[in-house]
Amino acid sequence: MRWIIEIIIAHRNISSLLLTVSLSLAMISAGPEAQSKVIRYLNFSLYYPAFATVSQITRFGNVYSENTRLKHELAQTNARLHQIEDQSIENRRLRGLLGVIEDSPYELVPVRVVAYDPSHLSKSIVVSGGKNHDIVPFMPLVAEHGAVGKVIQVMSNISLVQLLRDPFSRTSVMCRRTRAVGIMETENSRDFFIRMRSHEDVHTADTIVTAGLGGIYPKGLLVGTVSKISDDKNSLFKRVYINFTVDFGKLEELFVIRLAPQWSAFRDELDSLKIKHDK
Numbered sequence: 001m002r003w004i005i006e007i008i009i010a011h012r013n014i015s016s017l018l019l020t021v022s023l024s025l026a027m028i029s030a031g032p033e034a035q036s037k038v039i040r041y042l043n044f045s046l047y048y049p050a051f052a053t054v055s056q057i058t059r060f061g062n063v064y065s066e067n068t069r070l071k072h073e074l075a076q077t078n079a080r081l082h083q084i085e086d087q088s089i090e091n092r093r094l095r096g097l098l099g100v101i102e103d104s105p106y107e108l109v110p111v112r113v114v115a116y117d118p119s120h121l122s123k124s125i126v127v128s129g130g131k132n133h134d135i136v137p138f139m140p141l142v143a144e145h146g147a148v149g150k151v152i153q154v155m156s157n158i159s160l161v162q163l164l165r166d167p168f169s170r171t172s173v174m175c176r177r178t179r180a181v182g183i184m185e186t187e188n189s190r191d192f193f194i195r196m197r198s199h200e201d202v203h204t205a206d207t208i209v210t211a212g213l214g215g216i217y218p219k220g221l222l223v224g225t226v227s228k229i230s231d232d233k234n235s236l237f238k239r240v241y242i243n244f245t246v247d248f249g250k251l252e253e254l255f256v257i258r259l260a261p262q263w264s265a266f267r268d269e270l271d272s273l274k275i276k277h278d279k
Contacts, residue, residue: 106218108255109133111141114158121189122248123166125149129256130157138216138261141254145245146222147171147210148254159256163248164223165192172213173223173242175202181211184223184242192224193239202240204228215261 115126129135141148153160167186174181178201182194206226212219224242
């Protein structure tokens, strides 16, 4: 029996031809009923499994293509949704800035933040406005929720801004309710406080604004609120700690107040007096 199988395998082309011819002759000589049985047998034993396999493969291919298409559409939909959310947030932010423009008595130049100080405690930013926009050093900047900082260096189309939370900023501020004035300080670049005399009437939640001293920030720009009060080592003073109303880590659209430093005007007046005296 084994040698017969080996001969069939060795001469499989001839064997297939002989089998096909034999089946064809048998089908021709057989009656209609026998032919039907053979056809049904071939359908169920050979053709149907092959057809089912091909159909299954085709169906899997269609499912894969449909899955890929749906994933692509889902990605596009998510991208559009995120874009709409970003536009909605930006619209709300710009509406808030519009209120700043309407309420401000000063000429404001709109700018955008283009770079942050890379340190973990950002002390400066770069904004999209410079000499070509009539911006000069020491002009203050404001956001929707209050004062941000001042311009310290100007180029053609960008400017470097020193933020209020820079320890070297040393901004003069005051309590809006009692008008008590102090200089904003910090010892760790995180907690900012004002050193005031112990008898000053200042409470938590009081509003702190710029004092208008120093010739840079106009009086009344919002800075923050009093978070806590603690006695200083010297009993004559107390520390009034401040929570900034501006989130310095999320600055985007700002305004430069086109206001020349007051001390520059004083200097011009002194120079004019000097010229008159020389004459």
